[in-house]
Amino acid sequence: MKEELQDKLVEKYPKIFGEVGMTPQQSCMAFGISVGDGWYWLIDNLCNCLQSTIDSNPDTYPQIVAAQVKEKFGGLRFYTNGARDEQHGVIDFAESLSFGICENCGSIEDVSQTKGWIVTLCPKCMAERGKARVE
Numbered sequence: 001m002k003e004e005l006q007d008k009l010v011e012k013y014p015k016i017f018g019e020v021g022m023t024p025q026q027s028c029m030a031f032g033i034s035v036g037d038g039w040y041w042l043i044d045n046l047c048n049c050l051q052s053t054i055d056s057n058p059d060t061y062p063q064i065v066a067a068q069v070k071e072k073f074g075g076l077r078f079y080t081n082g083a084r085d086e087q088h089g090v091i092d093f094a095e096s097l098s099f100g101i102c103e104n105c106g107s108i109e110d111v112s113q114t115k116g117w118i119v120t121l122c123p124k125c126m127a128e129r130g131k132a133r134v135e
Contacts, residue, residue: 001032001033001034001035001036001037001039001040002037003032005033005037005040006020006032006033008040008044009033009040009043009044009047012044012047013047013048013051015051015054015063015064015065016047016050016051016064016065016066017029017033017066018065019065019066019067020032020033020066027067027068028067028068028079029066029067029068029069031068031070033069033070034069034070034071035069035070035071035076035103036071036102036103036104036119037104037105037106038101038102038103038104038105038106038107038125039071039076039098039101039103039106040106041106042076042094042097042098042101043069043076043078043094045094046078046090046091046094049090050064050087050090050091051064053087053090061084061086061087062082062083062084063082064080064081064082064083064087065080065081065082066078066079066080067079067080067081071103071119073118074099074103074113074114074118074119074120075095075096075098075099075120076094076095076098077095078091078094078095098120099111099113099120100120101120102120102121102122102125103119103120103121104121104122104125104128105122105124105125107122107124107125109122109123110122110123112126114126114129
């Protein structure tokens with residue numbers, strides 16, 4: 001993810017992304033939010049849902065801290081410290097949605113996964129990826 005988009009998420013959700021900028025020995029968030037720009041809006045909405053639920057029910061839901069956010073096998077992985085079952089359900093839902101969203105541009109039209117190193121892309125981004133490999 002571009003640094004400017006990551007910075008927006010960190011600024012908007014400082015409690016969730018408090019480990020961004022730590023060393024690799026301290027947190028996997030030292031590597032930042034390791035996904036394409038196309039999933040920005042998905043992660044933004046996920047964090048908004050999680051944080052607003054926490055803020056309105058602080059006695060029920062613990063503060064979630066992102067331990068690692070990355071792409072794996074073509075899907076979003078959002079690992080946390082201290083989430084409850086209900087919070088894991090929201091995270092699982094967002095992760096499942098990621099398989100239908102182009103990681104590169106955010107399109108939801110005809111999205112599919114590449115072969116080999118699995119990435120979720122729309123046809124346009126898939127073609128651009130193919131051209132880049134040939135050159």
